[in-house]
Amino acid sequence: MKVAMLGWEFPPFIAGGLGLHCLELTRGLARKNVAIDFYMPHMASIEGPLRVADSHSHLRIIEVESDPSMSPYGGRPGKYEESFNDAVSLYNRRLTKVFDSHDADVIHCHDWITVPAALELRRRTHLPLVLTVHSTEFDRSAGLNPQPWIEDIERRGVRGADRVIAVSRYTKGLLETTYGAPPDRVIPVHNGVSFTRLSDGPDRDYDARRGTVLFLSRVSRQKGPLYFLQAAERVLEVRPDARFVFAGEGHMLPECIEYAFERGIADRVKFTGFVPSENMAAFYAQNEIYVLPSVSEPFGISILEAMAAGLPTIVSKTTGVGEALAHVLKADYWDTDEMADMILRLLDSPALREELGRNGAKEAHKFSWDATCRRTLEVYAGLLAERGKGMAVPA
Amino acid sequence: MTAVCLYFQVHQPMRLRRIKSFQPPPGYDYWDETKNRAIIDRVAEKCYLPTNALIEEQVRKSDGWFRVAYSLSGVFLEQIERYRPDVVESFVSLARTGHVEFLEETYYHSLAGLWDDQSEFRTQVEEHRETIRRLFGKQPVVFRNTELIFDNRIASTVEGLGYQAILTEGTERILGHRSPNHVYRPARAGSKLKVLLKNYRLSDDVAFRFSTPSWSEFPLTADKYAKWLAASPGDTINLFMDYETFGEHQWPETGIFEFLRHLPREVAKHPHLGFALPQEVAAAREPVDTIEVPRAISWADAERDVSAWLHNKMQHHCFEKLRTLAASVHKAGDPELTHAWRLLQTSDHLYYCTTKDLGDQDIHAYFSPYDSPYLAFINYENAIDDLQSKAERLLRR
Numbered sequence: 053m054k055v056a057m058l059g060w061e062f063p064p065f066i067a068g069g070l071g072l073h074c075l076e077l078t079r080g081l082a083r084k085n086v087a088i089d090f091y092m093p094h095m096a097s098i099e100g101p102l103r104v105a106d107s108h109s110h111l112r113i114i115e116v117e118s119d120p121s122m123s124p125y126g127g128r129p130g131k132y133e134e135s136f137n138d139a140v141s142l143y144n145r146r147l148t149k150v151f152d153s154h155d156a157d158v159i160h161c162h163d164w165i166t167v168p169a170a171l172e173l174r175r176r177t178h179l180p181l182v183l184t185v186h187s188t189e190f191d192r193s194a195g196l197n198p199q200p201w202i203e204d205i206e207r208r209g210v211r212g213a214d215r216v217i218a219v220s221r222y223t224k225g226l227l228e229t230t231y232g233a234p235p236d237r238v239i240p241v242h243n244g245v246s247f248t249r250l251s252d253g254p255d256r257d258y259d260a261r262r263g264t265v266l267f268l269s270r271v272s273r274q275k276g277p278l279y280f281l282q283a284a285e286r287v288l289e290v291r292p293d294a295r296f297v298f299a300g301e302g303h304m305l306p307e308c309i310e311y312a313f314e315r316g317i318a319d320r321v322k323f324t325g326f327v328p329s330e331n332m333a334a335f336y337a338q339n340e341i342y343v344l345p346s347v348s349e350p351f352g353i354s355i356l357e358a359m360a361a362g363l364p365t366i367v368s369k370t371t372g373v374g375e376a377l378a379h380v381l382k383a384d385y386w387d388t389d390e391m392a393d394m395i396l397r398l399l400d401s402p403a404l405r406e407e408l409g410r411n412g413a414k415e416a417h418k419f420s421w422d423a424t425c426r427r428t429l430e431v432y433a434g435l436l437a438e439r440g441k442g443m444a445v446p447a
Numbered sequence: 448m449t450a451v452c453l454y455f456q457v458h459q460p461m462r463l464r465r466i467k468s469f470q471p472p473p474g475y476d477y478w479d480e481t482k483n484r485a486i487i488d489r490v491a492e493k494c495y496l497p498t499n500a501l502i503e504e505q506v507r508k509s510d511g512w513f514r515v516a517y518s519l520s521g522v523f524l525e526q527i528e529r530y531r532p533d534v535v536e537s538f539v540s541l542a543r544t545g546h547v548e549f550l551e552e553t554y555y556h557s558l559a560g561l562w563d564d565q566s567e568f569r570t571q572v573e574e575h576r577e578t579i580r581r582l583f584g585k586q587p588v589v590f591r592n593t594e595l596i597f598d599n600r601i602a603s604t605v606e607g608l609g610y611q612a613i614l615t616e617g618t619e620r621i622l623g624h625r626s627p628n629h630v631y632r633p634a635r636a637g638s639k640l641k642v643l644l645k646n647y648r649l650s651d652d653v654a655f656r657f658s659t660p661s662w663s664e665f666p667l668t669a670d671k672y673a674k675w676l677a678a679s680p681g682d683t684i685n686l687f688m689d690y691e692t693f694g695e696h697q698w699p700e701t702g703i704f705e706f707l708r709h710l711p712r713e714v715a716k717h718p719h720l721g722f723a724l725p726q727e728v729a730a731a732r733e734p735v736d737t738i739e740v741p742r743a744i745s746w747a748d749a750e751r752d753v754s755a756w757l758h759n760k761m762q763h764h765c766f767e768k769l770r771t772l773a774a775s776v777h778k779a780g781d782p783e784l785t786h787a788w789r790l791l792q793t794s795d796h797l798y799y800c801t802t803k804d805l806g807d808q809d810i811h812a813y814f815s816p817y818d819s820p821y822l823a824f825i826n827y828e829n830a831i832d833d834l835q836s837k838a839e840r841l842l843r844r
Contacts, residue, residue: 286469289469290468290469378819379802379821381819381821381822381825382818382819389467389469389470390467392467392469393467393468393469393825393829394825396468396469397468397824397825397828397829401761401764401824401828402760403759403760403761403763403764403824404761404821404824404825404828406760407759407760407761407802407821407824408821411802
């Protein structure tokens with residue numbers, strides 16, 4: 053069986069989790085003897101002389117040039133970098149032109165940035181279309197001023213695809229309520245996670261008093277950074293010796309720093325700025341509790357990473373991964389009193405830290421890309437069976 | 448003659464309300480009044496009232512040939528006195544038949560029997576004895592500890608308090624290949640305490656498997672069940688179960704009430720069977736052998752030990768903290784404080800904190816008012832901490 057996959061980025065050159073997801077997914081599919089043509093824009097500026105395709109042999113990577121006059125093997129920088137929105141529409145237009153995977157059984161695209169081309173290719177080739185939704189405009193905007201034109205593309209995508217893979221039941225629910233996606237065509241499949249660099253969970257000493265509460269995330273409205281600071285404020289009223297570490301950068305960072313000064317808690321909150329991934333293990337080791345009060349989180353791999361490192365973890369009820377987790381504490385993202393109470397008890401109780409930390413680490417390690425790939429194959433199989441081509445799918 | 452000995456456990460914990468450490472509740476008001484009242488109301492309608500009526504009818508109709516025993520926890524009695532006097536009345540009416548036995552237990556359905564110092568355990572037993580005397584005018588002579596928890600020391604304390612017999616789980620861990628259908632006694636030299644053991648297969652056939660369609664014996668009828676009883680050799684078949692089996696765990700639609708209604712008549716078809724109360728079995732039968740229980744057993748979870756309440760560090764922490772509070776609480780000498788401290792000892796609060804996975808987690812989750820064992824712990828420890836600080840404040844005065 054063969055899949056034509058429409059993506060945006062691929063390791064080693066990635067900006068976010070989408071590229072990582074595509075790598076793990078295609079590796080798993082390739083192990084099941086699925087052939088893959090992977091389309092992505094040729095971002096010459098971040099890549100330099102190296103080609104993505106040189107790093108991988110399990111799939112065929114087609115880097116789509118921005119300029120039609122360019123040969124696929126040329127090295128001149130394209131025009132994708134000028135603005136993100138322009139790059140998206142240019143890439144989609146170019147994709148429909150260069151697509152040549154006519155022997156594929158399925159087209160599989162990822163997120164709104166590939167939807168216009170995917171819908172057009174589905175129309176032209178009559179191939180069935182699978183769309184994976186990693187996040188929606190509602191998540192990214194935290195429900196505040198979502199961009200209608202992006203919502204429109206997402207709506208067309210989830211209604212027009214033959215199957216929609218949502219990264220959680222939470223996201224499936226959002227797609228059904230906000231976009232009217234047909235429930236029987238939306239299938240929740242959780243992400244996997246691989247923990248090569250963070251797995252010191254079992255050796256953690258829970259009796260050691262670190263006394264610090266960690267926020268480690270992109271500082272955007274979606275991640276609820278102000279709720280973290282409000283909870284901190286509440287904790288400090290009763291426990292003035294508590295300390296908070298606010299790690300990460302993003303457009304809301306200035307607002308958060310200002311808030312901390314305004315509320316007189318700036319001397320208890322350490323703002324560290326961006327944390328390179330090689331330093332994350334140290335952050336997990338040095339801090340006591342991890343809190344992520346996301347307003348809307350489609351999945352939340354960072355939650356699993358903190359848990360895998362053995363940190364007792366508090367998350368909002370509006371996360372996708374949370375629906376599959378028993379060994380975390382969950383609160384409504386706006387309920388900062390509840391979060392503060394959880395933090396206070398965790399700071400005081402080694403027994404709670406240890407039970408939550410140890411069991412959480414074990415639970416985080418249960419998420420595997422194998423399971424994600426298996427379920428994705430089941431989605432393909434269901435789709436092809438419907439079209440009377442069931443035999444082509446590997447077991 | 449083989450005795451069929453029915454005993455029902457009736458207990459409802461007082462569930463905690465959400466207590467936040469920075470919002471201490473007024474006084475010792477840790478309880479979720481609304482939830483507790485709602486649960487008592489619901490179970491009263493679904494189980495207590497209809498089952499009491501059915502049992503009383505069967506007892507009266509058979510002139511006391513059909514007879515049963517109850518163990519009513521003090522925490523349960525306290526709540527029905529407060530919320531449902533009609534349920535109290537229906538138990539009083541059962542007591543008046545003269546063919547219903549009330550067993551002794553700790554008033555607070557606590558784990559005080561596991562403390563090294565047994566004086567708190569004794570005090571809670573006395574409080575229960577006083578409550579049963581006040582409400583029903585009876586003096587229990589048979590003891591059953593919280594969740595059938597039993598070990599050598601508990602047996603010894605209970606015998607010291609003057610009880611004739613004690614009930615516990617008939618687990619292979621203490622029986623080996625011996626049958627639970629006989630009376631035993633503790634191994635301690637000179638012990639005269641009779642030990643009645645739950646026949647867990649036949650008990651759980653009703654309590655757990657009755658409405659399970661995948662069970663090979665489904666559906667279970669009174670006629671079939673009576674035949675199984677008749678085919679079971681021994682002196683006594685001890686059928687011990689939660690009273691909520693009738694109407695609450697097993698819904699009326701499963702036919703559980705019809706089963707109970709027809710059971711006396713079906714048992715009567717086998718001349719060598721007859722219903723007997725625990726005190727009658729204890730009086731009529733001599734121990735066939737001894738049992739030795741250095742490590743506590745119970746009727747809970749697959750392990751049949753005390754790990755349902757004392758497995759993880761959170762549970763041990765709360766258990767220990769409450770135990771070490773004894774000195775301050777006694778010294779403070781405030782009856783309200785003491786009562787709240789004891790209500791916090793109710794075993795259910797620890798049960799909600801379990802993190803054991805496997806199959807048992809489902810059972811724990813079924814009974815828990817919390818979304819998570821960690822939340823259960825946070826709330827429980829907040830209550831314990833608040834009680835501790837209030838006790839300390841009293842002592843400083």
